[in-house]
Amino acid sequence: MLQSGKGIFVTDADGHVLLDGFAGLWCVNIGYGQHSVVQAAKAQMERLPYATGYFHFASEPAVEFAAALAARAPGDLNRVFFTQGGSDAVDSAIRMIRYYFNVTGRPAKKHMIALDRGYHGSSSIGAGITGLSVFHIYFDAPSPFQHHIPAAYPYRFAGTPAELIADSVAQLHAKIDELGEANVAAFFAEPVIGSGGVIVPPDGWYAAMREACRERGVLFVADEVITGFGRTGPMFGSQYDGVEPDIMTLAKGLTAGYAPMGAVLLSERIYRAIAEESKPGAVIGHGLTYSGHPVSAAVGLEVLRLYEEGGIIANGVTSGRHLATALAPLGDHPLVGDIRTRGMLAGIEIVTDKAAKTRPDSALGVPDALARIGYRNGVIFRAFGDSMIGIAPPLVATTREVDLLVERLTRTLDEVAAMPDVAQALRTTAHV
Secondary structure, eight states, X not given: OEEEEEBTEEEETTOOEEEETXXXXXXOTTOBOOHHXXXXXXXXXXXXXXXXXXXXXXXXXXHHHHHHHHHHXXXXXXXXXXXXXXXXXXXXXXXXXXXXXXXXXXTTOOEEEEETTOXXXXXXXXXXXXOOGGGTTTTTOSOTTEEEEXXXXXXXXXXXXXXXXXXXXHHHHHHHHHHOGGGEEEEEEOSSBOTTTOBOOOTTHHHHHHHHHHXXXXXXXXXXXXXXXXXXXXXXXXXXXXXXXXXXXXXXXXXXXXXXXXXXXXXXXXXXXXXXXXXXXXXXXXXXXXXXXXXXHHHHXXXXXXXXXXXXXXXXXXXXXXXXXXXXXXXXXXTEEEEEESSSOXXXXXXXXXXXXXXXXXXXXXXXXXXXXXXXTTEXXXXXXXXXXXXXXXXXXXXXXXXXXXXXXXXXXXXXXXXXXXXXXXXXXXXX
């Protein structure tokens, strides 16, 4: 039970202070206890706590926040629809894609492609786009219109970065050919896979996949729910490879977790087609009670100010470089097979055999042990079920705090490696 937070630290009900190396759930980019954000929410609650987005109504904070996002987004992503989080942002994107192709006379374009290990929410529609089986089993997902191709996973690919990019592009083209180009609507991808294990693709991969979509008349949807707002360095992860998506989904860092909110950004071309090709007077049947909530929008505006004027994104760039340097020595740890970083985002792949890249046997309970021992050592990180560690500290973390995170993480890995069953597994593979 967490009770309070300050900076990059949280305190539980027993008074145990923990370094939050995962920013809540990838989202508390500005750290805990930013008083100006609290004041912005309070002032908006006193002035206007709610305003509907229906019947031609709006509120000033929502309009200002939409304009601010459009001004900063890559390309012509000028139109913003606010949601309550990332999952319904993906759902809204899917609904808009269907509507777009139907009103522009291409109703056969229904199929959507994403990546194995990619994550696009856990809602009834988005869970099928997600490429993780736990979100499919017993949920009747994915649907017949949702498909997956292999992720660009350098650690598990026997070849050069250029060969991996070429392979991914070929996989995408092959899937489009299999389904029929006239039937494929969109391709969804994160700039860096998050919940699938913080898998960082080679430089240029995102741009190559975007170009392949352009060639085939397939919409490119950038899921930036995790990677947006400085998490990977630039304001948006797409900008790392200079990509201009057709659609972008946002959440998490949008309000830094201080209030629920997500967003879908549409290119001007898609927005205009929906607006102009719909029948005159037609009602577009999509909306949410809390879309553009004025308090969340006011929070988002102040968070955005802190990112830029408060130097938080700039600090994240500096601390992100330091994070990569500080983690590098862990490459020699007996349990570490791979370390991958981009900005203030890192993944560590746990193995019991470095040469064979063998994941620990599930009977060893390594993920649970990592989380439990890490908590005891005063550090929170993501211990994925298939023995990967996810790290995403608040962007306000100093280099000294990054060092403290790595120190506590190293101690945790040492203690897990010393567990009798794990130590035996490491000795066994060392002798093979």
